[in-house]
Amino acid sequence: MKLFKLIGGAAFAVAALGVSAQAETWDMPTPYPDATFHTANIHDFAKDVADKTGGKLEIKVHSAGSLFKHPEISKAVRSGQVPVGEFFLSLLNNDNPAFGADSLPFLATSYGDAEKLWAAQKPIIDKLLDVQGLMPLYAVPWPPQGLYTTKEIKTVDDLKGVKFRTYNATLEEFANLAGAAPTQVEVPDIPQAFTTGRVEAMITSPSTGANSKAWDFLSHYTDIQAWLPKNIVVVNKRSFRRLDDDVQAAVLEAAAAAETRGWEMSKAETAAKVAILKENGITVVEPSEELMSSLKAIGADMLDNWKASAGDEGAALLDAYNN
Numbered sequence: 001m002k003l004f005k006l007i008g009g010a011a012f013a014v015a016a017l018g019v020s021a022q023a024e025t026w027d028m029p030t031p032y033p034d035a036t037f038h039t040a041n042i043h044d045f046a047k048d049v050a051d052k053t054g055g056k057l058e059i060k061v062h063s064a065g066s067l068f069k070h071p072e073i074s075k076a077v078r079s080g081q082v083p084v085g086e087f088f089l090s091l092l093n094n095d096n097p098a099f100g101a102d103s104l105p106f107l108a109t110s111y112g113d114a115e116k117l118w119a120a121q122k123p124i125i126d127k128l129l130d131v132q133g134l135m136p137l138y139a140v141p142w143p144p145q146g147l148y149t150t151k152e153i154k155t156v157d158d159l160k161g162v163k164f165r166t167y168n169a170t171l172e173e174f175a176n177l178a179g180a181a182p183t184q185v186e187v188p189d190i191p192q193a194f195t196t197g198r199v200e201a202m203i204t205s206p207s208t209g210a211n212s213k214a215w216d217f218l219s220h221y222t223d224i225q226a227w228l229p230k231n232i233v234v235v236n237k238r239s240f241r242r243l244d245d246d247v248q249a250a251v252l253e254a255a256a257a258a259e260t261r262g263w264e265m266s267k268a269e270t271a272a273k274v275a276i277l278k279e280n281g282i283t284v285v286e287p288s289e290e291l292m293s294s295l296k297a298i299g300a301d302m303l304d305n306w307k308a309s310a311g312d313e314g315a316a317l318l319d320a321y322n323n
Helices: 002-022 037-052 070-079 097-103 111-131 169-177 187-195 206-211 237-241 245-279 289-322
Strands: 024-029 057-062 084-088 134-141 146-149 163-166 181-184 201-204 220-222 230-236 283-285
Touching: 037 057, 037 134, 037 230, 037 245, 057 245, 070 084, 070 134, 070 230, 097 111, 097 169, 097 289, 111 134, 111 230, 111 245, 111 289, 134 237, 134 245, 146 206, 163 169, 169 181, 169 289, 206 245, 230 237, 230 245, 237 245, 245 283
Parallel strands: 024 057, 024 084, 163 181, 163 201, 220 283
Antiparallel strands: 084 230, 134 230, 146 201, 146 220
């Protein structure tokens, strides 16, 4: 009887070890704090993956650049240091201009246009990421980008010489064309950069402005609705292929739900976060016709420059978007 119990106990232990061995944990770096809606959506995505896989795959979210700094995340996923991660899509603009199409000023300024642009952009992005050993899971836009400043901006001349926060090559080009002085600053460093005078202006979403408590260090938000850039979540293809088929299917199902949910969250963010800016003393203003005319002229110049560098892929992307 004792021998039977021992054998039975050993068999149970082996079975338990087998179940444990099947479970896997993925570390997922993200660049933004937990209060950001993108990160909240990722936490929901991680929960969905755990639920849909019955615990076979757990995703541990490392937010606010705590595991890898923002510019390093795509490289970390590509090299297999982590299996999955989120980053700002246009950070890969130097790899290929197609990555930066959604950050071109005044090309797509509404959610409807942003959806059309993503439909045109995605097939090209899929191929470009595939070459890098990556596979996109989903992408979600930020709300339309507005202009934050420490003073009222009536014309583009008011931006000349202003220290301007940038985060990618496209925005750096924009700042230069506006006569501003571009300075690279990541989201977690925004408050300190303004407080110390390192920057005096930025273009970003109502979400980032509210989450950064912009009212503590600047005074004006001009609602120029310049573009709707996207964050993308990608997975290392080798890591994904090592998963069982049912787990792969569950991840893709959770990703599709995250994309749908994320777009709706983004739309809800726009009005809610602009209201928070107002409530906390930020002066929210509609841009003058003169300012918008000048900014759109800069956008047109940038589009021409982008076309020249984007080649056939860029032409195909714009053709798909415009037709």
